Amino acid sequence: MNPVSFAERMLHIDRRIIFFMIGLCTLIPLLYPVGLAIKVSPEVKSVYDYIESLPEGSVFLLSLDFDPASKPELYPQAVALLHHAFKKNLRVIGMTLWLPGTGMASEVVSRVAREEGKVSGKDYVFLGWSPGASSVIINMGQDLYKAFPTDYNNQPTAEMPVLKGVQSLRDVNYVISLAAGSTGIETWYVFGKDKYKFELGGGCTGVIAPGLYPLLRSGQINGLIGGLRGAAEYEVLIGRNGNAVAGMDAQSATHFAIILLVILCNVFYLLTRTSKNRAKQSRS
Amino acid sequence: MTFLRRQLPLLITLVTGLLFAAQYYIPHPSSELMLTSVSKWLQIIGGFALILGVTSLFHIHAVKIRRKEPGWGYSFVLYAGMIGTIVIGLWHGGKETTDGVTTAFGWIYTFMMVPLQGTMFAILAFFIASAAYRSFRARSREAAVLLIAAIIVMMGRVPLGEHLIPISGDITQWILNVLNASVRRAILIGVSLGAVALSLKIIFGVERAYLGGGKE
Numbered sequence: 001m002n003p004v005s006f007a008e009r010m011l012h013i014d015r016r017i018i019f020f021m022i023g024l025c026t027l028i029p030l031l032y033p034v035g036l037a038i039k040v041s042p043e044v045k046s047v048y049d050y051i052e053s054l055p056e057g058s059v060f061l062l063s064l065d066f067d068p069a070s071k072p073e074l075y076p077q078a079v080a081l082l083h084h085a086f087k088k089n090l091r092v093i094g095m096t097l098w099l100p101g102t103g104m105a106s107e108v109v110s111r112v113a114r115e116e117g118k119v120s121g122k123d124y125v126f127l128g129w130s131p132g133a134s135s136v137i138i139n140m141g142q143d144l145y146k147a148f149p150t151d152y153n154n155q156p157t158a159e160m161p162v163l164k165g166v167q168s169l170r171d172v173n174y175v176i177s178l179a180a181g182s183t184g185i186e187t188w189y190v191f192g193k194d195k196y197k198f199e200l201g202g203g204c205t206g207v208i209a210p211g212l213y214p215l216l217r218s219g220q221i222n223g224l225i226g227g228l229r230g231a232a233e234y235e236v237l238i239g240r241n242g243n244a245v246a247g248m249d250a251q252s253a254t255h256f257a258i259i260l261l262v263i264l265c266n267v268f269y270l271l272t273r274t275s276k277n278r279a280k281q282s283r284s
Numbered sequence: 285m286t287f288l289r290r291q292l293p294l295l296i297t298l299v300t301g302l303l304f305a306a307q308y309y310i311p312h313p314s315s316e317l318m319l320t321s322v323s324k325w326l327q328i329i330g331g332f333a334l335i336l337g338v339t340s341l342f343h344i345h346a347v348k349i350r351r352k353e354p355g356w357g358y359s360f361v362l363y364a365g366m367i368g369t370i371v372i373g374l375w376h377g378g379k380e381t382t383d384g385v386t387t388a389f390g391w392i393y394t395f396m397m398v399p400l401q402g403t404m405f406a407i408l409a410f411f412i413a414s415a416a417y418r419s420f421r422a423r424s425r426e427a428a429v430l431l432i433a434a435i436i437v438m439m440g441r442v443p444l445g446e447h448l449i450p451i452s453g454d455i456t457q458w459i460l461n462v463l464n465a466s467v468r469r470a471i472l473i474g475v476s477l478g479a480v481a482l483s484l485k486i487i488f489g490v491e492r493a494y495l496g497g498g499k500e
Binding site: 011013015018019021022023026036037038039041042067068069070071072099100103104106107130131132133135136138139142143146147195206209210211213214216217218227229248249251252253254255256257258259261262263264265266269270 | 308316319320323324326327329330331333334380390393394397398399400401402404405406409410412413414416417418420421422431434435438439441442443444445446447453457460461464465468469472
């Protein structure tokens with residue numbers, strides 16, 4: 001077969017073949033994991049180190065600002081962070097700025113708390129969701145009890161032992177926003193940290209991570225857990241391998257499949273382009 | 285009527301805009317109290333905005349169903365889904381679980397919404413792979429640079445890449461921390477200056493598009 005016509009045919013390959021290839025690259029490593037070593041990046045280590053440095057009883061606020069669409073990447077981050085915080089006996093405040101994520105956020109906070117033997121109201125509280133996004137943060141910065149008079153289970157927050165001595169965001173030691181979009185880390189920085197002076201870290205989906213590096217480099221956030229890779233790194237740090245580590249082999253295979261496809265497509269493209277240029281020159 | 289439609293909103297915007305721009309720099313208790321009250325108002329307005337959004341969605345799809353426009357069946361499914369979820373949600377007080385038992389509302393959330401949204405996002409991987417194959421081509425020098433950077437970052441972000449080419453992780457970190465961060469920062473500064481300019485135009489009544497195009 002003529003290599004140029006083969007290249008042209010390959011450039012217009014049925015996309016279902018690509019779908020099938022990606023499906024296999026995802027499925028096979030999940031069924032037969034290899035378990036390659038995961039190197040921890042400095043931005044993930046910073047989040048881990050900061051939580052490690054917090055004394056027992058410090059207040060840690062985890063804002064789960066994502067919906068179920070981002071569950072595969074951000075849920076493992078939430079699980080790892082909550083395990084770490086509960087292990088360190090921090091007082092945990094859970095909440096969300098994303099309405100569709102409320103049920104999932106409530107489930108992950110209460111499930112991990114149950115696994116670590118923690119009690120709602122005493123060791124942790126899940127505040128739920130309140131409308132307004134940035135105004136919720138401002139309101140919490142002014143008076144946490146006005147923003148959330150009751151928790152997600154309709155229990156009055158003012159009487160909770162877990163919130164003893166916490167009047168506003170100024171009394172929170174560390175805030176982490178796990179974000180899947182614009183209402184998340186940037187919102188917490190602009191309307192929260194900048195005014196109420198708490199330390200802020202972030203976790204996000206892989207797709208928005210590059211956009212948050214300016215905040216990381218300028219110290220506006222002290223660390224960043226990016227995508228499933230970041231979650232896997234955190235699981236390695238706390239010594240508790242979960243879904244993120246399990247998913248890394250599949251992600252490795254899928255990335256390499258895409259790299260291979262891109263290289264192949266460029267080889268075919270250059271072949272056809274060279275042939276077309278030669279044909280033009282011979283005509284002229 | 286012109287006063288209510290034009291002058292009064294412009295006046296409110298001017299006064300509140302200047303007041304709350306100044307408030308940020310005044311840490312006096314009365315200034316903080318004002319911010320507390322107003323942030324609560326904003327939360328309440330946010331709640332109404334949600335109702336407005338849902339009402340608007342209902343209206344748009346009701347029109348589609350009534351006129352039997354193309355795809356009106358999807359609108360019907362949307363209507364059935366929304367009404368069903370709202371009724372069941374209200375019935376259970378918006379709770380997914382009661383005394384540790386999953387409610388019908390919780391069942392809809394856990395077994396319908398979570399997997400449906402997860403699936404929608406997951407199929408992106410397939411479309412991205414297909415789109416990358418079809419369009420990620422070195423058509424120019426700039427495209428070739430982008431292509432090489434993308435391949436390095438894709439390698440450096442997974443354990444297999446770092447295993448095969450150990451330096452790919454460090455190069456990826458450098459691309460993200462230096463090249464990406466500096467360009468993003470430049471864009472952010474530009475966008476922020478634009479936002480400041482637009483805010484000033486709104487505060488001083490130069491930009492009036494937010495008032496709508498109703499009759500004077």
